[in-house]
Amino acid sequence: MKRTILPLMASMLLLLAVSSASAQLKRFSIGPYVEGGFPVGDLSETHNTGIGAGLNADIKLLAGFTATGSVGYMHFPGKDITLDNGVEAEVKSFDAIPVRLGLKYKLFSVLYAKVEAGTAHLTKEDAGTAFIVSPGVGVRILMFDIQGKYEAWFRDGSAGFLGVKASINF
Template sequence: MKKIVLAFATMLLVMCISTQSTQAQLKRFSIGPFVEAGFPVGKFNDTHNTGYGIGLGADVKLVAGLTAVGSVSYFRFPGKDYTSNGSTYTYPNYNAVPIRLGLRYQLISLLYVKVEGGTVQYTGKNYNGVGGLVAPGIGIRLLGLDVEAKYEAWFKDGTRGFFGLKAGYNF
């Protein structure tokens, strides 16, 4: 897990260094922090509460309107309480590190659509391992401020889907 995060951080650092000269002229590369909230749907909503995450995203402009995007974050979905045979229990929390790569297409000057795919590393003691993810979304980007609405689905031993809101600032 640490190797994955280290490899991603190294990739971002190399991209920062290699695009330093063009960034001042064309601003083809940006990087920045974000926060996000996830609202579970389906069976996932029966077992878990609203989740919250924090992360780091980056993007590189490719051609007119098309941008390559990537992010790494930490996400936590707290488990809900349930009663069985007169005793109260709590579903285990889902703690995860999603790593996403994808493409963003600028529809008009502010509005974009985006699709990302990648892996999700579960880090909890009750549930761990690696799964896949897919995350289509739509958003608005004004100067460095980026606000996005999306649906994200994680695949491992079934599907855990949620609608998400993400807000960040890119430098």
Template sequence: MQQTFRTLSLAVALLCLGSTAALAQLKRFSIGPYIETGAPAGDFHDTHDVGWGGGVNADIKLIAGLGITGSVGYMHFGGKTTTITNPDSSPGKYTYPNVSAIPIRVGVKYHFFPLLYVKVEGGVANFTNTKYRDGAAAIFAPGIGIRILMIDVEAKYELWHKDGSSGFWGLKAGVNF
């Protein structure tokens, strides 16, 4: 997994650096910061609170509304505290460990209209808190968004899969330069 993380990181860095000089004059490349929030879904909702994160996003326009996108960021979900009522164990409280990860995503984006787009991304979420899980999870994240001038807002569902799945509904807002 470390090799996959390094390879994806290098690919995103080279994509960003190599494309900046060539495409900046044509306004076909944009990069900028984003913030996001995620509302856990399913079993993940039972164990974790709303998550917050941020990072850097890059877009490259190709042809006829089609483009590629990539992002690197940080995401954190706080663990909930629950009361154990299992008759086989002594009653008490249990706090689920926090989830902290560095998601690296790459995907395709298609603009239906100048403002509206759909996007599908995949990648890896490298867990930084080993009390939750060790290693990295595979990411699948479809979404829909709107971009007006430099402001980009996207609604998405993001699924992290490793030894089970953790999913969340997300809202991502960023500025693209």
């Protein structure tokens, strides 16, 4: 449990430190998000739609670029499946604490493309860490941000999902 709480606390402290240091700048925003993850590939055969929430921050850079970071919690419930030998089995759900850093590029007006990478700290019996890669596109209008993405987690193979993430940035 300490292995999953420590990265979460460190990320939150980093976001708060950057927030207080940049409070006078209008180039910084921070806020909560919610997301849904729709499994694809092998993950879709064993798990249902995932849900998550967390905190993200953006720092505007030069020439349409924005640095972004987030920390949150994600839950994917398991499915009841039939094995090849006809036996019914219940796949356990899994939970993770994803920590992502990335870069957004404003394509025009409100539309942007983004790529993020990071780690997902798996909790419960599957404790460990997965590497995250997540490209996507989004729309930001004033303080509201919605994005569509593909997110891949690599650990003893790969798992992926299509995601929708909505946030409010202050």
